[in-house]
Amino acid sequence: MSNLDLVFGALADGTRRAMLARLGEGETTVNALVALTRHKQPTVSKHLKVLERAGLVMRTPKAQYRMVQLNPVPLQEAELWIKRYASLYTDSFDRLDHLLQDERQNSPIEEQL
């Protein structure tokens, strides 16, 4: 499975997006994230695992807490995908550019994404 699958999959949930938004303001603890949502702690831990699997989040132990930290890189990749593949329609110069690049690789297309 592509990493973009995991990243977009992780983003496809409001609770997880809320957690990311919060993490964008700085690292925090798991409990702080629990407080943000209407869910129980184990549920939040599961969501964290999804985010972690997508590479969006890192957990580092600090005393009895696990500090949760945002990793922006996969988000940038996701943003890049949207720009690269789905904004072709706007800029026809860009479009030609991408078409040329795609020429080099071939089917099955899904493996390139």
Place this chain on the structure above:
Amino acid sequence: MSNLDLVFGALADGTRRAMLARLGEGETTVNALVALTRHKQPTVSKHLKVLERAGLVMRTPKAQYRMVQLNPVPLQEAELWIKRYASLYTDSFDRLDHLLQDERQNSPIEEQL
């Protein structure tokens, strides 16, 4: 369910991203999309329905074909979300800006997304 859920969910699949990438180059038929993937036609039709539900795609009948067309708007919204909520870490000016805006609304956070 938020529309971003549907959009990101739709993007969380390489086959669908491949279809979108193709649609970025212009409208096409369902069969052309089938040819792009390793999947059967009914499967592709299902994927199209997912994309349609997310508002990413429109189908208009043209003779016996259904022309499939990309709708860029939800993609822009998705891109915007990434920028708005998850790129806080980069620009501290931006960050302050968002924090101030968030001040007005409150919990549960997930409903704001």
Place this chain on the structure above:
DNA sequence: AACTCATATTCCATTATGGCTATATAGCCA
């Protein structure tokens, strides 16, 4: 009308997801 091609729908099996409760683990503090 009969045939064909393009696409959608139905049904089925398999697997994934999201939430909960209950329980385990592990670090701190007294």
Place this chain on the structure above:
DNA sequence: TGGCTATATAGCCATAATGGAATATGAGTT
């Protein structure tokens, strides 16, 4: 040590998602 707190894991359930085969629909074509 014992007890509190923070977090993870396991087990369970309901629901949704994925893919295929078979079939239906609908438009063109002869």
